[in-house]
Amino acid sequence: MKKRLSIPEYTNGIVTGNRMILSRAITLIESNLEEDKQLAQAVLESILPYTGKSIRIGITGVPGVGKSTFIETFGKYLTSQNKKIAVLAIDPSSQLTKGSILGDKTRMEELAHEPLAYIRPSPTGASLGGVTHKTRETMLLCEAAGFEVIIIETVGVGQSETYVHGMVDFFLLLMLAGAGDELQGIKKGIMEMADLIAITKADSGNEHQANLAKNEYESALHTFPPNGTGWFPQVLTCSATEKVGIAEIWEMVEKHREMLSKNGKFVENRQKQNLVWMHDFIRQSLEQNFYTNHNVSSVINDIQESVSQSKKMPIQAALELLEIFYNNK
Amino acid sequence: MKKRLSIPEYTNGIVTGNRMILSRAITLIESNLEEDKQLAQAVLESILPYTGKSIRIGITGVPGVGKSTFIETFGKYLTSQNKKIAVLAIDPSSQLTKGSILGDKTRMEELAHEPLAYIRPSPTGASLGGVTHKTRETMLLCEAAGFEVIIIETVGVGQSETYVHGMVDFFLLLMLAGAGDELQGIKKGIMEMADLIAITKADSGNEHQANLAKNEYESALHTFPPNGTGWFPQVLTCSATEKVGIAEIWEMVEKHREMLSKNGKFVENRQKQNLVWMHDFIRQSLEQNFYTNHNVSSVINDIQESVSQSKKMPIQAALELLEIFYNNK
Secondary structure (H helix, E strand, O other): OOOOOOHHHHHHHHHOOOHHHHHHHHHHHHOOOHHHHHHHHHHHHHHHHHOOOOEEEEEEEOOOOOHHHHHHHHHHHHHHOOOOEEEEEOOOOOOOOOOOOOOOOOOOHHHHOOOOEEEEOOOOOOOHHHHHHHHHHHHHHHHHOOOOEEEEEEEOOOOHHHHHHOOOOEEEEEEEOOOOOOOOOOOHHHHHHOOEEEEEOOOOOOHHHHHHHHHHHHHHHHOOOOOOOOOOOEEEEOEOOOOEOHHHHHHHHHHHHHHHHHOOHHHHHHHHHHHHHHHHHHHHHHHHHHHHOHHHHHHHHHHHHHHHOOOOOHHHHHHHHHHHHHHOO | OOOOOOHHHHHHHHHOOOHHHHHHHHHHHHOOOHHHHHHHHHHHHHHHHHOOOOEEEEEEEOOOOOHHHHHHHHHHHHHHOOOOEEEEEOOOOOOOOOOOOOOOOOOOHHHHOOOOEEEEOOOOOOOHHHHHHHHHHHHHHHHHOOOOEEEEEEEOOOOHHHHHHOOOOEEEEEEEOOOOOOOOOOOHHHHHHOOEEEEEOOOOOOHHHHHHHHHHHHHHHHOOOOOOOOOOOEEEEOEOOOOEOHHHHHHHHHHHHHHHHHOOHHHHHHHHHHHHHHHHHHHHHHHHHHHHOHHHHHHHHHHHHHHHOOOOOHHHHHHHHHHHHHHOO
């Protein structure tokens, strides 16, 4: 990592929209070094007054649904409307295959060159929990830098959707028409979270199939319990390559915000998310303090070895380590 | 809860196979009262030497696959072979619908009356993490009580499968023939964990369809990466109502244990699971110590209120609470 800046250098750089300093601040936030964490915390506290003003949109869909193409076209539509947009990615590497699904920095090249757009690929090798934590804070930095729309992108295959749903205002699920059966491996739980389903690749010639899928998903949505916001999830079709149906999707995002702002659910949702965030942060801090404690870290390898060799039971080992931790705080 | 017993009363009761005392010990373990936790811990430590000798089997499948019927028939087959069998359930209540999927105590009535079988329904209202933690310890109690086969049952709809996979020796996935498409909403990740897929309801007249499904799943399994144990996942068909194919499934469990015992992977897997268990226990203890700390609990409601009303940012609130915790340990 490059030399760190001072807190005011980071803060001023961010709030004046300096991209290079924003990127360096995000890297600082993603750092696991103890001194970086303290600095990152101070930077975050200083930019807090400038946060919270964006629309936060989660976008998910299985690989192959055309997520990059969609986000590129959707993002360029927003920049053409003079909106500043940031795209963040959460990359839950497959447990067994260890494959990184996102993280391809060459994606969305056109959008990446738009002066009003900022794309931050996901950090590699990070755990889901870790990335999530950093994603929330990265979102705050982007808001302080003046981005009005924050897109958090994830792959519709795992638990990351629940995390993302817990940090956005609007959850958009991309689906293909007629690929496999109606659910395409997307779990019911993910569909239940969607505020809008967009059928992608409704390119000319494919409109009929896309409309069939639209009807099918609309029926499916009617079988779900109400989401408690007063908003009924919608289904639209779009073609990212032909730039059809893109404005309508943004209109739906705005309609959703308008409705939830009026009935108080927009603020209520963010407040609930803030409580979850607080508890997540506490859990992560507790674990971090524990594992970086000098007395714990000096014996943990030996104790893990004993557990591995079945010389010590897991609960006994944990209790020993906890005693060491609490006696040496 | 009834009056607690002494540690030797619990221990002797459990290791002599006294069902009533086993049930009371499990209830003790599930208790959230501080004094119960200490007693539970002492009981666990005292029975540890008697644990580890069972075969631990995880069984999952979507609702409608016939899980209860299968476990009833499978369990009765095992008791007919003079094996002592315990069935534990993990019930991840749906996030949105809050519905309890398992927990129906009237299920598996015939098995419940077998003298060699013990069925423990899942505690209601418990969080997934909580149940998981208790499930591991309940498993130990059942092992100390002499049960030779422990079945941990879960619903194939969420993340609980990963937890269960992390605590069993053998993971059995139940699937229906020809219901919807090949994946039936079961995520690829769950199929990747399976040591055996059993096509259920291969009743007379349905054999052809079941065999087609068998072939289909066998092909699907070939596209997955190796699981690292040397065991290649198998597919079988069975009819629980007609008691066909049940013995073959148990044979497969034994074949798996034999192979993995020879190549060292059986022990290696349990050792890995023990490490995960240790870290899970540490995380849970840290959180429990934090939230039950007197100084934390006396202010947390006010602080949560401030966060809810956006008067305080989540990270600031978390840091304040952490400082209170560490200054008052």
